[in-house]
Amino acid sequence: MLIATWNVNSIRSRIDHVKEWLISNNVDILCLQETKTEDQFFPVEIFSNLGYEVSISGQKSYNGVAIISKFPISDIQLGFDAVISDHKDLAILSQQKRIISAEINDIRIINVYVPNGSSLDSDKFIYKEKWIKGLNAYLRKINLNHTPICLLGDFNIAPEDKDIHTPSKFEESIMASSKERKLLKDALGGELEDVFRIFEPGGENWSWWDYRHSAWERDKGWRIDHIYLTEDILSCANSCWIDKEPRSRDKPSDHAPVVVDISWPPTEIENEFFF
């Protein structure tokens, strides 16, 4: 089973790329970020005609997340609301459509678009901080159910220096600061593993290249799009990769999709092996 995450920077501008990529890669579950459109304008039919179910949480112009799945989607949670209904910052966190989760094939899929934060001294950074703390509370609550979790999306944080093309140029700057890295680490709670790093421990693996400064042509990127798995599914993962092909195309998103291949559900043999 293939699960993928892709910040498409407007689904309506990128629909042809997304459709072709889905077909040629036979992905089972695709989580999108920055769809940038209200639900009524989301091209649902294009995906349903390909045999996919679609769950969306969008807004005009900015943000927006969606789950596209070949398997039935159930127990959809839009935003933080239902999961952490008593959280102190819920009202402001709900203003931006940045998280959608659902049960698919007995896995809790949580698709996130973490705020960028602009710079560490901005109001937007305060929002980013609140948002990640909200995610932390959300994950603690979900994890009480002990369900397998796949948390994936655009985190707008490079977890380590090796996730940045020239780390010395970005010390303690946005997406690279120790403060953001700690917030993310705390939210993961020691239970969610960055599956890309299990298979690719080395550097020079980017998922985002700035549109400016010929960053793509010079391969000056960052790895800010991640897939995190709990141990129960992590042990079933076969590989994880960043597909740079869509970024090389004409009129691309500035992000490339990240894909994980999982043998799911686990076979009887594997169960016997484990227990």
Place this chain on the structure above:
DNA sequence: ATGGCTGACGCTGTCAGA
């Protein structure tokens, strides 16, 4: 070479992203 690109909105510019 890091606010020297891109998309949305809606109009000839402004905001936001990262």
